[in-house]
Every structure is written in structure tokens, then in C-alpha cells.
């Protein structure tokens with residue numbers, strides 16, 4: 001519990017200047033909290049290391065946080081999950097997106113669980129409102145790109161799978 005509370009504090013501090021891309025400029029920390037909330041309150045995940053990793057999942061990718069720092073603060077398991085979920089922002093966006101699809105089947109089961117909740121949060125967020133500057137086409141592309149990764153990650157948690165299948169069905173997007 002102590003480590004989990006530390007993750008809340010640490011993530012809130014690291015993301016403190018960031019906003020989501022929605023018109024309301026929601027504080028970015030709402031996203032990692034929401035991802036942990038899906039896992040804990042909708043899906044019944046009670047592994048505090050996974051919930052802490054959910055809170056921290058965008059810190060290396062989107063803030064100055066390093067892997068070594070996470071390892072020092074939270075130990076190898078939590079730091080490892082976050083590292084697995086970190087896209088290399090030095091790469092062009094199309095390449096990052098391609099790699100998420102290509103590397104999906106290399107993720108550990110712990111990382112899969114967090115990645116699926118991340119996608120659920122982001123897809124629901126797109127249903128709630130369109131990020132500033134995004135066209136309807138771009139929203140559709142995000143759904144379609146997600147539908148290429150997510151099915152590779154099915155089979156680890158039935159409830160997460162069901163939520164995602166429903167999100168794609170609602171948009172008439174096929175997944176295999």
C-alpha cells in the first residue's frame with residue numbers, strides 16, 4: 001500500500017504540467033488514475049504492483065522520468081512493466097505505431113493488462129470528445145490501429161477483452 005500511495009504521489013508530480021488533448025484541457029494525471037481505476041474497480045485486479053504500474057505507465061514516455069529512477073523508487077517489477085509499455089518518442093509516429101503492433105506478442109502478462117486498460121481509457125475518451133485538432137478520420141484511425149494490436153493481447157483477462165470487443169463492435173470495427 002505504501003508503494004502504491006508513493007506511485008500516486010510520484011505520477012501526479014511528474015505529470016503536473018501536462019494536460020490531456022481534450023477541449024477542457026483535463027489534467028493529464030486523470031488518465032493514469034483512470035487506467036488504474038478500470039483495473040481495480042471494473043476488472044477486480046488487486047495486485048498493487050500492477051495498479052502502481054498503471055499509475056506510472058506514461059511517466060518514462062511523457063515526462064523526464066528514467067527507468068533507473070523508477071527502479072530505485074519502485075523496484076524492478078513495476079519499473080519493468082512501465083519500460084515494456086514505453087514507446088520510443090525519438091522514432092517517427094508511424095514507426096512507433098507499427099512497433100506497438102509488431103511487438104504486442106512480446107509483452108509480459110502484467111504489461112498486457114495495463115496496455116489493455118490504457119486502450120480502453122483512450123477509446124472511451126475518444127467517444128466522450130474529440131481531441132483538439134483531430135479530424136473524424138484521425139479518430140477512426142486510432143480505433144482501427146487499436147483493433148490491430150488489442151486482439152493480439154486477448155486471453156489474459158476475459159473482462160478486459162469483453163469491454164474492448166464491445167467498444168469495437170459499437171463502431172462497426174472488425175477485429176480478429
Ligand SMILES: Nc1nc2c(ncn2[C@@H]2O[C@H](COP(=O)(O)OP(=O)(O)O)[C@@H](OP(=O)(O)OP(=O)(O)O)[C@H]2O)c(=O)[nH]1
Pocket residue numbers: 019020021022031058061093118122123125126131142
Ligand atoms: N483519446 C485521447 N487521448 C489523449 C488525449 N490527450 C492525450 N491523449 C494521449 O494521446 C495518445 C494517442 O494519441 P496519438 O496521436 O495516437 O499518439 P501520440 O500522442 O503518441 O502521438 C495516447 O497516448 P498513450 O496513452 O501513450 O497511448 P497510445 O495510444 O500511444 O498507446 C493518449 O493517452 C485525449 O484527450 N483523448
Ligand SMILES: [Mn+2]
Pocket residue numbers: 031057058118
Ligand atoms: Mn496511456
